[in-house]
Amino acid sequence: MSHGDRLSDASRDPKWVQWVLIGTTVVFVSLLLILPLGVIFWEAFRKGFKTYTLALSDRNARSAIALTLLATAIAVQVNMLFGLAAAWATTKYSFPGKSLLISIIDLPFAISPVIAGLMLILLYGVNGWFGSTLLGFGFQVIFAVPGVVLATMFVTVPFVARELIPVMQEQGSEQEWAAVSLGANAWQTFLKVTLPNIRWALLYGVLLCSARAMGEFGAVSVVSSNIRGLTNTLPLQIDALYNDYNAPAAFALSSILAALSILTLIAKSFLEMRIERRSKESEANP
Numbered sequence: 001m002s003h004g005d006r007l008s009d010a011s012r013d014p015k016w017v018q019w020v021l022i023g024t025t026v027v028f029v030s031l032l033l034i035l036p037l038g039v040i041f042w043e044a045f046r047k048g049f050k051t052y053t054l055a056l057s058d059r060n061a062r063s064a065i066a067l068t069l070l071a072t073a074i075a076v077q078v079n080m081l082f083g084l085a086a087a088w089a090t091t092k093y094s095f096p097g098k099s100l101l102i103s104i105i106d107l108p109f110a111i112s113p114v115i116a117g118l119m120l121i122l123l124y125g126v127n128g129w130f131g132s133t134l135l136g137f138g139f140q141v142i143f144a145v146p147g148v149v150l151a152t153m154f155v156t157v158p159f160v161a162r163e164l165i166p167v168m169q170e171q172g173s174e175q176e177w178a179a180v181s182l183g184a185n186a187w188q189t190f191l192k193v194t195l196p197n198i199r200w201a202l203l204y205g206v207l208l209c210s211a212r213a214m215g216e217f218g219a220v221s222v223v224s225s226n227i228r229g230l231t232n233t234l235p236l237q238i239d240a241l242y243n244d245y246n247a248p249a250a251f252a253l254s255s256i257l258a259a260l261s262i263l264t265l266i267a268k269s270f271l272e273m274r275i276e277r278r279s280k281e282s283e284a285n286p
Contacts, residue, residue: 055252064237083160117222147223163205
């Protein structure tokens with residue numbers, strides 16, 4: 001039975017079943033997603049635009065925004081390079097332990113972010129395996145910016161690799177071998193053949209990685225010690241302000257994080273449409 005036949009069978013369900021399912025979905029999304037998001041923006045601007053701008057101009061708020069963007073930029077770039085390397089290695093080569101390597105890439109999905117933060121402290125803390133050595137060279141990781149960046153990198157490791165591996169597995173290596181047989185070197189093959197075929201999956205992975213990095217709380221909270229103006233990212237600063245009963249400032253910063261999430265969602269939807277259009281074009285022109 002084709003996909004169209006299945007859709008046709010589903011459309012023959014009683015009207016009341018269709019409306020119940022549609023209504024349940026709309027109510028669920030409205031109560032758990034749309035309404036809370038709307039409340040964030042309502043509370044952010046409820047006391048006026050002046051209060052909103054004062055909250056964003058605070059030194060600690062600006063530091064939190066800057067650190068969030070810095071950690072996200074570094075984590076995304078590193079994980080993009082890692083994802084490309086991991087996807088290439090696992091799809092183009094056969095070697096012992098390949099299945100284990102693919103499973104290990106998914107490890108951050110299975111481990112609690114808080115546990116990830118504790119692991120980083122055991123490695124890079126003052127009494128950790130490498131912490132005392134690094135401190136001897138004047139380089140502090142835990143309770144400093146490098147620890148925040150490391151924690152952000154850890155929790156976002158799988159996103160780019162997990163988007164690229166299935167795409168590269170499906171495409172195979174025939175086009176790369178054809179390019180090599182025509183005299184292209186490795187760099188030319190990657191730029192002219194591989195990258196154009198995976199660019200949308202790569203962008204999608206980068207987008208998901210960025211969204212996860214900006215919103216990370218657990219692992220960063222453990223390794224940062226919540227030092228305002230130094231190691232607090234946006235989620236940590238929002239939590240600190242709310243605990244201080246400074247709700248207007250907390251909601252103002254929350255609106256920034258929510259706006260970034262909405263922009264990410266819009267970009268994600270655009271990429272999904274492009275990927276779907278490309279898939280239909282490929283099916284129409286095999």
